[in-house]
Amino acid sequence: MKARYTDVVQHPSQEHMVFSYGQGYYVVKTSTGEIIKQVQPSEENKSSGLEHFRTTTFSKDGKYLATTGDDKEIRVWDTTNWEQQSARPVLKRINAMQFTKDGSQVVEADKFGDVYVFPTEVSETTAAEKQEAMKKNKPIVGHVSMLTDMTLSDDEKYIITADRDEHVRVSRFPNGYNIESYCMGHTDVITNIQLLPWAPNVLATVGGDCTFRLWDFMVGKELHSLQYKSHVEKYVPEGVDANSMDPIVMKMELSTKDKIAVLSFAKAPILLVLKWDESTSSFEFNSIVETSAPVLSFGFDIEGNIWTALDDETRVAVYLRKDGSFEPTDGARTNNINTAETPE
Amino acid sequence: MSTPDSATSETQVKLPQKRYYRQRAHANPFSDHQLDYPTMPSEMDWSKHYPTYYPTKDAKCDKKVEFADIGCGYGGLLIALAPLFPEKLMIGMEIRLKVEEYVYERIKALRIQKPGSYQNVSIMRMNAMKFLPNFFEKGQLTKTFFLFPDPHFKARKHKARIISTTLLAEYAYIMKVGGILYTITDVRDLHEWMVEHLDAHPLFERIPDAECEQDPVVEHVRTATEEGKKVARNEGDKFLACYRRIEDPLESA
Numbered sequence: 001m002k003a004r005y006t007d008v009v010q011h012p013s014q015e016h017m018v019f020s021y022g023q024g025y026y027v028v029k030t031s032t033g034e035i036i037k038q039v040q041p042s043e044e045n046k047s048s049g050l051e052h053f054r055t056t057t058f059s060k061d062g063k064y065l066a067t068t069g070d071d072k073e074i075r076v077w078d079t080t081n082w083e084q085q086s087a088r089p090v091l092k093r094i095n096a097m098q099f100t101k102d103g104s105q106v107v108e109a110d111k112f113g114d115v116y117v118f119p120t121e122v123s124e125t126t127a128a129e130k131q132e133a134m135k136k137n138k139p140i141v142g143h144v145s146m147l148t149d150m151t152l153s154d155d156e157k158y159i160i161t162a163d164r165d166e167h168v169r170v171s172r173f174p175n176g177y178n179i180e181s182y183c184m185g186h187t188d189v190i191t192n193i194q195l196l197p198w199a200p201n202v203l204a205t206v207g208g209d210c211t212f213r214l215w216d217f218m219v220g221k222e223l224h225s226l227q228y229k230s231h232v233e234k235y236v237p238e239g240v241d242a243n244s245m246d247p248i249v250m251k252m253e254l255s256t257k258d259k260i261a262v263l264s265f266a267k268a269p270i271l272l273v274l275k276w277d278e279s280t281s282s283f284e285f286n287s288i289v290e291t292s293a294p295v296l297s298f299g300f301d302i303e304g305n306i307w308t309a310l311d312d313e314t315r316v317a318v319y320l321r322k323d324g325s326f327e328p329t330d331g332a333r334t335n336n337i338n339t340a341e342t343p344e
Numbered sequence: 345m346s347t348p349d350s351a352t353s354e355t356q357v358k359l360p361q362k363r364y365y366r367q368r369a370h371a372n373p374f375s376d377h378q379l380d381y382p383t384m385p386s387e388m389d390w391s392k393h394y395p396t397y398y399p400t401k402d403a404k405c406d407k408k409v410e411f412a413d414i415g416c417g418y419g420g421l422l423i424a425l426a427p428l429f430p431e432k433l434m435i436g437m438e439i440r441l442k443v444e445e446y447v448y449e450r451i452k453a454l455r456i457q458k459p460g461s462y463q464n465v466s467i468m469r470m471n472a473m474k475f476l477p478n479f480f481e482k483g484q485l486t487k488t489f490f491l492f493p494d495p496h497f498k499a500r501k502h503k504a505r506i507i508s509t510t511l512l513a514e515y516a517y518i519m520k521v522g523g524i525l526y527t528i529t530d531v532r533d534l535h536e537w538m539v540e541h542l543d544a545h546p547l548f549e550r551i552p553d554a555e556c557e558q559d560p561v562v563e564h565v566r567t568a569t570e571e572g573k574k575v576a577r578n579e580g581d582k583f584l585a586c587y588r589r590i591e592d593p594l595e596s597a
Contacts, residue, residue: 113510114510139510141513142510142511142513144473144474144510165474166383171513172594175592177509177512177547178513178546178547178594179517182477184383184384184385184477187383
């Protein structure tokens with residue numbers, strides 16, 4: 001059995017997508033499905049049994065890719081040749097990270113509840129020096145709860161952090177000791193937050209309470225809440241989560257091309273598509289895309305098609321953007337990525 | 345939960361006895377305690393706590409809670425302050441169930457014993473480390489109290505301390521600029537920890553000890569609580585440190 005792809009992330013401007021499978025990742029040219037590169041940490045860098053590539057993110061200009069996983073290392077890769085530039089340790093596993101706009105820093109939110117800012121360029125060379133540098137770096141923001149997602153505001157004056165205890169906090173950046181506001185309203189864990197690319201003063205949040213909410217985040221005011229439970233509940237198996245019977249969002253992606261929001265859910269073989277209505281400045285239900293197996297991750301390619309990483313033998317399936325809906329395609333484009341070896 | 349104010353005529357109004365409400369001093373703030381909390385401050389039903397001011401949940405009332413005793417224990421401070429600040433609403437937050445029940449019964453009895461008094465004080469069982477923003481709006485509180493907090497001596501337990509860099513951001517958020525944060529402990533190591541963290545936090549400024557002594561509240565901070573009285577009996581030291589919530593120096597420039 002081949003290891004599944006668990007994380008899909010697209011280059012901000014080129015037709016490259018990164019598919020991670022725990023021990024490594026593949027870079028795919030999405031127009032053709034050709035594999036550009038296979039990347040795995042070298043033998044001495046590897047710790048067996050751990051997933052190195054759980055969370056991945058590109059810098060805004062696409063020049064760098066940062067990856068992290070259960071090995072508690074942050075690796076930065078040069079995307080021109082996919083060579084590892086640096087690796088440094090972190091204290092706790094990172095759940096969300098983001099480069100600053102100029103690419104000079106990486107902002108990291110960990111499972112303990114703290115946010116750290118590190119320079120992208122690692123000047124320390126020995127493991128001991130790196131440990132020292134890590135210990136000296138103090139968090140800029142802290143929650144008494146696991147952090148699930150994080151984003152900087154468009155002007156990078158604020159940092160928004162979401163946690164397991166329903167809190168969305170807006171703090172000044174980098175002076176995170178000064179909390180600006182809270183977006184209060186969700187009644188369950190928040191799993192994903194993202195600014196609307198076409199209205200960056202609006203924050204979209206989702207999680208375990210079956211609502212898709214929009215906020216004027218600077219003042220913590222809820223602008224809209226959309227209940228979507230009735231559209232998805234029949235697809236979610238019972239007892240999916242010990243704490244809740246409700247569907248829980250795994251990933252949210254926004255497409256500027258179509259002004260849509262797409263959500264995937266834990267253990268559910270669907271994507272929920274919501275469409276932005278300019279006249280009401282809110283989202284409404286658009287459609288459900290049924291997949292052959294639960295969606296582990298997904299992303300939009302440069303043309304606005306959806307690439308999904310599924311939890312079955314198919315592994316990757318593409319849904320083409322066509323007249324406002326998404327249609328499954330044959331396996332031609334995904335043949336390479338699906339036949340590729342993914343050693344455990 | 346019936347309000348502390350409702351009286352049953354046949355009940356003899358006696359103050360509750362502490363020995364029926366003992367609970368071990370340490371509770372883990374990180375575990376899920378099945379707590380009841382509102383989604384946001386405007387959703388909070390204050391009628392359960394201050395029925396005189398909030399006859400119903402949606403009653404319009406200008407008064408908002410201004411003083412909060414975080415980890416109020418057996419309620420000694422709040423019960424001393426309630427008659428001194430009759431126009432201010434104050435609340436105690438206590439994570440330990442039995443202790444909270446004791447204070448609840450005590451306030452209930454006091455409200456009956458002295459009609460018209462103690463209507464401005466109440467207690468809730470709550471994890472203040474996680475849920476303060478659910479109850480209080482930005483800049484709402486003018487006084488916050490941290491009296492004889494759990495020292496969590498072991499290094500690996502330091503993250504459970506009620507004063508930490510990350511929690512200070514939350515306390516600063518719910519406090520009004522100019523509001524005062526009071527700390528006191530008999531554990532020197534904890535006092536030094538709290539002072540170090542508060543000194544380092546840009547939104548708090550130490551109030552000189554001489555100025556603290558002018559504050560009528562300070563005397564009660566020292567002597568009104570169970571813990572304070574115990575320390576006095578054992579002739580221990582009490583280390584007081586008070587801080588004022590100030591504007592962000594970075595933003596005022």
